[in-house]
Amino acid sequence: MSHFLSITLPALLLAGSLLAPHPTAAPPIVINEILAHTDPPDVDSVELSNQGDVPVDLSGWLMTDSLARPQAEWVRIADGTLLDPGEFYVIADCAPGSAQEVATGCSVWQFGLSEAGDDVYLMQPGANGGTPAVVDHATFGVSPNGVSFGRYMDSIGNVRYPLLETVTLGAPNSAPFISPVVIEEIMYHPPDGYSEYVVIANMSTQAVALQDGAHANNTWKLVGQDKDGDENLLFDFPTGTVLSPGESIIIAGASPSQFTSERQIPCSVRVFGPMQNALNDKRGERVALVVPQPPELDPPDTVYYAHFDDVSYLPNPPWPSASGNGFALTRIDATAYGNDVANWQAAVPLAHSNRSLCLPAISNGPVQP
Numbered sequence: 338m339s340h341f342l343s344i345t346l347p348a349l350l351l352a353g354s355l356l357a358p359h360p361t362a363a364p365p366i367v368i369n370e371i372l373a374h375t376d377p378p379d380v381d382s383v384e385l386s387n388q389g390d391v392p393v394d395l396s397g398w399l400m401t402d403s404l405a406r407p408q409a410e411w412v413r414i415a416d417g418t419l420l421d422p423g424e425f426y427v428i429a430d431c432a433p434g435s436a437q438e439v440a441t442g443c444s445v446w447q448f449g450l451s452e453a454g455d456d457v458y459l460m461q462p463g464a465n466g467g468t469p470a471v472v473d474h475a476t477f478g479v480s481p482n483g484v485s486f487g488r489y490m491d492s493i494g495n496v497r498y499p500l501l502e503t504v505t506l507g508a509p510n511s512a513p514f515i516s517p518v519v520i521e522e523i524m525y526h527p528p529d530g531y532s533e534y535v536v537i538a539n540m541s542t543q544a545v546a547l548q549d550g551a552h553a554n555n556t557w558k559l560v561g562q563d564k565d566g567d568e569n570l571l572f573d574f575p576t577g578t579v580l581s582p583g584e585s586i587i588i589a590g591a592s593p594s595q596f597t598s599e600r601q602i603p604c605s606v607r608v609f610g611p612m613q614n615a616l617n618d619k620r621g622e623r624v625a626l627v628v629p630q631p632p633e634l635d636p637p638d639t640v641y642y643a644h645f646d647d648v649s650y651l652p653n654p655p656w657p658s659a660s661g662n663g664f665a666l667t668r669i670d671a672t673a674y675g676n677d678v679a680n681w682q683a684a685v686p687l688a689h690s691n692r693s694l695c696l697p698a699i700s701n702g703p704v705q706p
Contacts, residue, residue: 365389366398368457368473369425369488370510371498373450374480381450382429383457384506386488387420394419399460399469400428402448408469410447411460427506452480452630453641479643481630489513492679493655499674500643513674516645517541518557520626520675521585523650524665524686526618531599533590533616535559535571535624536687539580540671547574548629555629555640559588561614562623569614571624578609587687588612600687618660621651648675657683 369386372379383400387393395418401411412428420426430446450457456476460469477486477498486498487510500514522536537559539545547557556578559571572588580586589596589610596608616622625647633639648668652660655678659666667684668675 366393366395366420366459366472367488368459368475370485370501370504370506371450371457371475371477371487372480372483372485372504372506373455373477374452374482374484376482379483380430381446382427382506383450385420385426385428385459387422387424387426390422392419392421395426397462398472399462401458401460402450402455404458406448412444412446414444425507429506452482454478454480479627479630479641481643484514487511487513489674491674491677497676499676500645514645515540515672515674516626516628517543517545518547518580518626519646519671520624520648520668521671522665522667522684522687523616523624523648524659525616525622525650526652526660527686528661528663532596533612534596534610535588535612535616536585537580537588537626538585538671539582542582544582545580547578547580548576549631552629552632552640553577555632557629558627558642559612560625560627560642561616562625563617564620564622571612571614571616572609573613574609590615602687618652621649621653621656623647623649646675648681650681657681659683 365388367386367388368383370382370384372382375381385395395414396416398414398418399408399411400414414426414428418426428444430444430449454477456474458471459473461472462469475486475488475498480486481500483504485501485504485506487501487505489497489499489510491497502511502514505511518537518539518541520535521538522534524531524534527533549555553576556574556576558573560568561571562568586607586609587596587602589608590612591599592611593608596602596610602608616624625644627642628645630641630643633641648666650656650666657666658664663686664683665686666681667688669680669682673680
């Protein structure tokens, strides 16, 4: 039996911890890339970047995945480590006495980063042995094997860690990974008499099956996550769902028959539904397409779900006005990173379709009568 688990951990509060708060004038060192799911010869790695204009001495700096972990288990950067502006420093895990340790001087970690989602904390030692101060903190979700997360600052200054196209440890980050199937439109607060919906689209030139090819019962899911970090299932795609190249489908808050009666839907557009939970029109929400990874051996049959595409919308500025006024949030460029307000606009609902009425309703997957 598969266990549904898609993790995005909230930041831990430092209040009451054994750590000092973020220093007022923190060095411009950031966590730039994280590789957390590897098979030999690859190893877990964290890349630091100096984004300032002066060299920074990293001697004695510390890294951990948990503030609750004993400090004796934290990774310590070797004395004499100087990071020049624009350069990168990779903290790589390796086995004690391994050829890699001898050749590269990589660190021997007392912990491993979790492929199910984890945190990375970077700390600067206090003066004269004082309390370490957190310089940077990154939270990441489920990791596909051999895929890294990279630091990305969006158009309004939010720092996120999306999956990257390629692993680039020791070099500038590649662009964020763009899923072949993306979230194209969100109607989170429709006018009275209409239902919520999410549109997803296959932007690739090949058909995409929304399931694990080796484990057909493990299908893609559409999930939501509120501001408290609580995740809820919106829709579990039926086994056998395949999107043709360029195809868009609608996941409706109502049954396909009800939704089709509300709006003029072309016969060529498939409607799925109903969604199991409502979208949040008061506080906003993170909506994500999550993709099953191969089942784990330990614990057995556990399936982690990686976020292949997501968007964290808000019902208020700087997000476009699409709350109760008849407009929907529409993605501007499906080939660009989606979790950025600059890539969304308020637009007429389902404007990509023509307005030829389709009856009877299309019913794909489990539906309500």
